[in-house]
Amino acid sequence: xxNAGHALASTQSAPQRKxxxxxxxxxxxxxxxxxxxxxxxxxxRAAGVSKATLYAYFSGKDALFAAIVGEACSRHAxxxxxxxxNDAADVGAALGAIGRGYxxxxxxxxxxxxxxxxxxEGPRFPxxxxxxxxxxxxxxxxxxxxxMRARQGEGALAPGxxxxxxxxxxxxxxxxxxxxxxxxxxxxxxxxxxxxxxxAAVDAAIATFLAAFGPRQALS
Amino acid sequence: xxNAGHALASTQSAPQRKxxxxxxxxxxxxxxxxxxxxxxxxxxRAAGVSKATLYAYFSGKDALFAAIVGEACSRHAxxxxxxxxNDAADVGAALGAIGRGYxxxxxxxxxxxxxxxxxxEGPRFPxxxxxxxxxxxxxxxxxxxxxMRARQGEGALAPGxxxxxxxxxxxxxxxxxxxxxxxxxxxxxxxxxxxxxxxAAVDAAIATFLAAFGPRQALS
DNA sequence: GTCTATAAATTGATAGAC
DNA sequence: GTCTATCAATTTATAGAC
Numbered sequence: 001x002x003n004a005g006h007a008l009a010s011t012q013s014a015p016q017r018k019x020x021x022x023x024x025x026x027x028x029x030x031x032x033x034x035x036x037x038x039x040x041x042x043x044x045r046a047a048g049v050s051k052a053t054l055y056a057y058f059s060g061k062d063a064l065f066a067a068i069v070g071e072a073c074s075r076h077a078x079x080x081x082x083x084x085x086n087d088a089a090d091v092g093a094a095l096g097a098i099g100r101g102y103x104x105x106x107x108x109x110x111x112x113x114x115x116x117x118x119x120x121e122g123p124r125f126p127x128x129x130x131x132x133x134x135x136x137x138x139x140x141x142x143x144x145x146x147x148m149r150a151r152q153g154e155g156a157l158a159p160g161x162x163x164x165x166x167x168x169x170x171x172x173x174x175x176x177x178x179x180x181x182x183x184x185x186x187x188x189x190x191x192x193x194x195x196x197x198x199x200a201a202v203d204a205a206i207a208t209f210l211a212a213f214g215p216r217q218a219l220s
Numbered sequence: 221x222x223n224a225g226h227a228l229a230s231t232q233s234a235p236q237r238k239x240x241x242x243x244x245x246x247x248x249x250x251x252x253x254x255x256x257x258x259x260x261x262x263x264x265r266a267a268g269v270s271k272a273t274l275y276a277y278f279s280g281k282d283a284l285f286a287a288i289v290g291e292a293c294s295r296h297a298x299x300x301x302x303x304x305x306n307d308a309a310d311v312g313a314a315l316g317a318i319g320r321g322y323x324x325x326x327x328x329x330x331x332x333x334x335x336x337x338x339x340x341e342g343p344r345f346p347x348x349x350x351x352x353x354x355x356x357x358x359x360x361x362x363x364x365x366x367x368m369r370a371r372q373g374e375g376a377l378a379p380g381x382x383x384x385x386x387x388x389x390x391x392x393x394x395x396x397x398x399x400x401x402x403x404x405x406x407x408x409x410x411x412x413x414x415x416x417x418x419x420a421a422v423d424a425a426i427a428t429f430l431a432a433f434g435p436r437q438a439l440s
Numbered sequence: 441g442t443c444t445a446t447a448a449a450t451t452g453a454t455a456g457a458c
Numbered sequence: 459g460t461c462t463a464t465c466a467a468t469t470t471a472t473a474g475a476c
Contacts, residue, residue, distance in 0.1 A: 015459075034340055036256015040452060050461050055453065120254055120340030122404040129403040137399055164424050167395045174394060175387045179357055183349040184342040204384050211432035235441075260470060270443050275471065 019057050022047045027068050031113035035065055035121045065121070069128045072114045073135035079105060080139050084147070091156045091214070092206055098144070099173050099202035106174075107181055107194065115182065141166055158213050165213055172205035239277050242267045247288045251333035255285055255341045285341070289348045292334045293355035299325060300359050304367075311376045311434070312426055318364070319393050319422035326394070327401055327414065335402065361386055378433045385433055392425035 025047035029038040040061055044051045058064040084101070088094035105111055114132070122129040141163070148162035148169075157165070177187050177197050187197045245267035249258040260281055264271045278284040304321070308314035325331055334352070342349035361383070368382035368389075377385070397407050397417050407417045 018459090032343075034254075034256060036254060037344075039450075041450080051452090052454075052462085053460055056459065061452065116339050116342075119336050119402050119404075122336075122402075123252075124257075126404065129405055133400060133403055133405060137396055141396055168392055168424065168428055171391050171393075171395050172388055173391075175391050176357055176361055180353060182339050182342075183353055184339075184346060185349055185353060204388065208388050208428070208432040212428040213431075238441090259468075261468080271470090272444085272472075273442055276441065281470070 018047075018049060018053065022049060022054055022057055022064075023067060023071065026064050027071070030065060030068050030117060031110060034117060035061075040064075062125075066125065066128060069114070069118060069125070069132060073131050076111075076114075076132070076136040077139060080136070080143065084143060091151060092210060094151075095169065095206045095209065096202055098147075099169070099205055100198060102140070102170065103173055103178075103198045103201060106178060107198065112181055141170065144170065156215055158216050160213060165209075168212075169205065169209050172208060173201055175201050177201060238267075238269060238273065242269060242274055242277055242284075243287060243291065246284050247291070250285060250288050250337060251330060254337060255281075260284075282345075286345065286348060289334070289338060289345070289352065293351050296331075296334075296352070296356040297359060300356070300363065304363060311371055312430060314371075315389065315426045315429065316422055318367075319389070319425055320418060322360070322390065323393055323398075323418045323421065326398060327418065332401055361390065364390065376435055378436050380433060385429075388432075389425065389429050392428060393421055395421050397421060 022043065026038075026043045029042055029046060040051060040054060043064070044054045047054070054064075058067065084098065088097055118125075118129055118132045144166035145163045148157060148165045151157040152159060152162065180187055187194050242263065246258075246263045249263055249266060260271060260274060263284070264274045267274070274284075278287060304318065308317055338345075338349055338352045364386035365383045368377060368385045371377040372379060372382060400407055407414050
């Protein structure tokens, strides 16, 4: 008997596949156009299903939006889990890897899109804002604070509040280039490549951070 | 003859007053609810005029939105002009005044609201995004870079690219507390007063900044 | 210039056949 | 479960009286 029962075997069942189509279509539209400008009609058309089917899976526009943001939070969290390459030779190199990974993630168009959408609709969906913040920025912040503490234990970083240090290192990376990207503007007027902008921001952040929190050589 | 001709005398003319009412009502609604959730009907009702009158002043919803954002840009720029108290005794105190002013401005509910709206609708109104960025963040950045350069000339700050220094000092102030506020979340789970959060962020930013760029005492 | 009334299109959501 | 067809409300925008 072919694929009766548990959905664990092989590919997804047909209903689940339709549900996926709806979620994907809705995600694209919500992220590209925002909540207000996206109609259920457009979602159904993009997903290749009828509106009735759409409403069979989601009770309404709000529920669909919540599902989209919830999925994005999960991806957000998953990206944070495995993405931290913290096993580098010296602190500067490790910070460089962390910083480049963080900015490459933040500058992704889909990540920028969900930031815009959640911020715009945050007042109307407070739980979603909270979930988003905790699954993304807060999770990274907590992880990095622990990393800082560990490096302090090795003597690779100066004493100080590791949470503040983590906050400041990440904040140093969110320069005006991040604002520009959030606003949908090109990173610089002159045609500066985005990768170079990231590298420059990371290098400058590391220099400043280590000047403040690097190992105390002269004082020992 | 009472007030015929130039609108310079005394108060505004009646048409200009109605125009003001429309702009004020539209501003409140757009900022509170966003572009999509605000209807022209609601604007007319809140302004106390009919929809026909509304359309007599603005050709459509887009034009009204553009006028609102344009006005906010002007206020943004004006706030940046006079708000820089840079005549402080030492560099740390001056940075403190600048930082507190910056965060107090950023945390204002109306300033957060326009950030949200411009970011959300930026893809659909690219010129507005550009105008907003240049009237606000870029203007401040340019001013602060000049300030840094002047302090370097006095020997109060170490050599280095003043633009990078300005970028980093401002970035250091935009910690996760700023993200939280952008998302409409309370600054901290525990009931930490907003003023205390600002003070803590500013103090930490100054300490880190001066550790990296403060006057070189030990090396001279 | 300002209003009331309404046009024309689109919205979120549902009924009922299959 | 999925579709077509449609409801009722709301949307932007305008016509026409005054």
